[in-house]
Amino acid sequence: MRAGTWRCSLAACSLIAAASCGQSGPSTPESGTIVAGVAAETVLELTLTSPASRLYAFRWTVDEPFQIVTSKPMTEVETCRSGDAFARFLNAVSTLRSRGAAPAITGTVEWARLHISDASGLPPVDALIGIPERISDPITIDINGQQFALDLDPAAVRLPALGCRGLGPS
Amino acid sequence: MAKSIVVDLKDQHVTAAEGGTVFHTCECVSGDDSHPTPTGKFKIVRMHHPYTSKKYKVPMNYAMFFTKTGEALHQYHGPAPWWLLRLGRSISNSVGSHGCVRLQEDDAKKLYGWATIGTAVEVR
Numbered sequence: 001m002r003a004g005t006w007r008c009s010l011a012a013c014s015l016i017a018a019a020s021c022g023q024s025g026p027s028t029p030e031s032g033t034i035v036a037g038v039a040a041e042t043v044l045e046l047t048l049t050s051p052a053s054r055l056y057a058f059r060w061t062v063d064e065p066f067q068i069v070t071s072k073p074m075t076e077v078e079t080c081r082s083g084d085a086f087a088r089f090l091n092a093v094s095t096l097r098s099r100g101a102a103p104a105i106t107g108t109v110e111w112a113r114l115h116i117s118d119a120s121g122l123p124p125v126d127a128l129i130g131i132p133e134r135i136s137d138p139i140t141i142d143i144n145g146q147q148f149a150l151d152l153d154p155a156a157v158r159l160p161a162l163g164c165r166g167l168g169p170s
Numbered sequence: 171m172a173k174s175i176v177v178d179l180k181d182q183h184v185t186a187a188e189g190g191t192v193f194h195t196c197e198c199v200s201g202d203d204s205h206p207t208p209t210g211k212f213k214i215v216r217m218h219h220p221y222t223s224k225k226y227k228v229p230m231n232y233a234m235f236f237t238k239t240g241e242a243l244h245q246y247h248g249p250a251p252w253w254l255l256r257l258g259r260s261i262s263n264s265v266g267s268h269g270c271v272r273l274q275e276d277d278a279k280k281l282y283g284w285a286t287i288g289t290a291v292e293v294r
Contacts, residue, residue, distance in 0.1 A: 029219055032283075037217035039287045095287070120215040121238035123224050143220060 028148045029098040036125050040094040042118040048160050050112035055160040062119055070163040080168035085159050092156035099149035102140045108133040131157055174290040177271050182259060186281055193284055196277035199259050202266030212236040212291045232278035236291040243271045245278035
């Protein structure tokens with residue numbers, strides 16, 4: 001009986017040891033890997049909020065243009081319909097690709113919360129994006145405290161800061 | 171050329187192809203008896219890596235969602251080794267996921283790097 005118990009215990013220990021093998025912890029996604037991807041043509045609602053600006057864009061169906069509301073501190077709220085520039089911005093942020101480990105950034109970074117809902121019925125995409133003051137510095141993303149660089153069109157991601165002048169019809 | 175992924179529930183096998191040319195084949199473990207993986211024709215609507223399930227609070231990296239109810243192809247992160255999971259599944263359909271299609275890390279990574287939003291997924 002005692003030998004049988006030992007054998008059972010040994011088998012259980014082996015199983016637990018085996019279970020701990022082959023599991024890998026979080027690592028920076030390789031350059032080019034999609035960090036978050038959603039079909040731009042199915043997006044119904046998008047917000048980009050930071051201490052310096054607010055963007056809210058929505059539409060009721062995927063066949064319509066977006067209605068845009070933007071605001072900055074101490075300025076009038078602007079509203080407009082989306083234009084080609086908004087489409088450029090939407091295409092840029094609807095597929096976020098890694099650019100590898102986040103390098104040290106010495107300049108100022110503005111952290112913005114990106115929120116995208118689409119027609120899929122799945123929970124929204126939610127991401128914290130670091131937009132550096134210097135356009136030559138990389139844009140970063142924070143997922144569960146893990147930060148890495150994004151391959152994101154630096155000009156497109158700054159369009160919301162221009163309000164309807166940057167996102168509305170040209 | 172259109173990309174497509176076929177999940178064969180009977181064989182617990184995944185085949186990815188583009189225009190009739192097979193890109194990759196691999197083992198999988200699908201939903202258990204109580205949470206069967208939905209069958210039918212779908213498209214990948216979301217991709218996330220890294221990713222943690224909002225419902226179950228567990229990692230599911232290289233997630234390629236193909237249903238409105240949250241089923242995805244993704245990396246297996248469970249405590250049991252893959253061979254034991256596959257062995258259990260070969261014995262009983264009560265062993266499996268909550269509806270997702272689990273893949274080994276290398277397979278999940280390979281498929282994730284190849285697939286795009288809109289890639290067809292057929293579960294049969």
